[in-house]
Amino acid sequence: MTQLDDTLKMLKELTDAKGISGNEREPREVMKKYISPHADEVITDGLGSLIAKKTGDANGPKIMIAGHLDEVGFMVTNIDDKGFIRFQTVGGWWPQVMLAQRVTIVTSKGDVTGIIGSKPPHILPADVRKKSVEIKDMFIDAGASSREEATEFGVRPGDQVVPYFEFSVMKNEKMLLAKAWDNRIGCAIAIDVLKQLDGTNHPNIVYGVGTAQEEVGLRGARTSAQLIKPDIAFAVDVGVAGDTPGITEREALGKMGDGPQIILYDASMVSHKGLRDFVTDTADEHGIPYQFDALAGGGTDSGAIHLTANGVPALSITIATRYIHSHAAMLHRDDYENAVKLIAEVIKKLDRETVSKITFD
Template sequence: MEEKTFQRIKELTELQGTSGFEEDVRAYMKQKMEPLVDEIQYDGLGGIFGLKKASQDDPRVMVAAHMDEVGFMLTQIKDNGLFQVVPLGGWNPYVVSSQRFTLKTSKGNYPCISSSVSPHLLRGGSGQKQLEVTDVLFDAGFESKEEAESFGVRPGDSIVPLAETIKTANGKNIISKSWDNRYGCTLVLEALEALQNEKLGHTLIAGANVQEEVGLRGSKPSVHKFEPDLFFAVDCSAADDIQTKKGTYGHLGEGTLLRIYDPGMITLPRVREYLLDIASTHNIPYQYFVSKGGTDAGAAHTTNNGVPSTVIGVCGRYIHTHQTMFNIKDFEAAREMLIQVLKGLDKTTVNTIIYGK
């Protein structure tokens, strides 16, 4: 991996923006996309997309990451200065405690940690009860509700994981927060850079949605606004390879994910065949993927009059936590897949994918 790409990954994954609070990531995407596209446009919820325009008769192809990462919203300041929260996105409650976060308020950003019960305090009892995410309090060191409020803390503020992005000792993997889905944001920028001087056979609409982690909310307005003929989500999925690779999906180091099914979307046969042809032609490593979770493609494909949609993905271990591990070669395979997919799409190919002729 080039150092430039690693630094881009590091910058994007260390940015902090949970669902509904994506402004820092949006500003970064705007700055980096502007030199690479003809025009920047937004949807009404805050999704940002760069357009590389072709002729009016050419098809419209949309590539969408999502900017948001899992986090929390502060819902109540307790009398002792601690906070109750609700999760934004899916969290395993057993990875929430004793972690570092940033509390983002109108007056500034403050360090914050999630509470836990020390083992000393569990002695002599029956142990800790079944844990729910909402049982975990958050602590910014304020001594009272009044002191917290004097620093501008209010219900509705966001609390976002804080973590450094690093490489593993062998240089083959990266550890970071928010690879779901700063992976997609990185991929969009890398593809736009690679295609900057290419004449494409379609209008390309590439960027990132908001609020994916709370129910695929951002893709509906963006697809409605831009009316693509084809939709490609670029998103990260959960790896399942730490116990066995037999009968599981999502293995680090085995290539980009070719998602054939998830609870919200079936990849259409002609879309699948196009991806397989691209992978075969360009020797791109890939692995079939069946997911228990969805992506923006799940919402996009039933928007407007129906939009054939799929996912160009990678897997990561321990996603939706402070520390995700992902493989550099998987990312490079996904990048090559997206670039070659976009190069190969023109009116004839798109019509074949949609109509079979």
């Protein structure tokens, strides 16, 4: 087994934490533990987003770095008389990746293990077997024999259900496999950027934010940005890795290990050209690798932040990640570390004059 260094221990704690949209307390506490030593003040807004403030120049511009705390998962909606649990998806799920997967039901009496099930294919007509099982026909089996027994376990409607997976460093130790990279890696980047700024005279006020409820509509990004009123914002999230079999460059450009992705366009926003150019110029200056991507669908917290107040120059910087919105995803440690380095170098240069030039040029 690989010995975990301090960074890997943090990443393990962040990804192991259970927290679907609206249930972000556990990952928020982990983020708070790691970001507090590098912040002057840490608060939580009314929706549950964590906001860590680090002041360089109190009269400088406000720079927001947002990763979201929540992960995709499920919510218990009903228990039938035989003890089987019906559920609602929370965030986007593809039915093909759900069946026979282990889940954790988080109850007031403790965690309960379950597995997602459906009718077995052996009893289905041949034409039905060829089709994907619809989510509405799935259930969670927690080993209860009745509604009463499931209730005795502590299971109640409204309980969160989280994918189960153990954080793993792969044989190639740059490759990291875990649940909830979407988007605990963004939270880790926010933590490490503030850490990188320890002892530096950055000409601004930096806010490292773990937003709530991104997966159901970028909600915490909206409330936290209204509280902060940033002058510049970065959303840090996972992106699509297009380096697995069958994907063409027309479909996805991202490759693991080639650096953080600079998002040109997605369904939630057109990235701010001045900020984008400033970031890539900084990367070129410091020899930090990066890659571009554009997505017809999907979006990040930038989509909500850039519409705050009079408008905020914003950019999404993402980590090429395989198998997102499933039980386990894979990313490359170098991309994460280069994203931290790039954002920290950018922040060191964002004084009032530079932000004004980016905003109004």
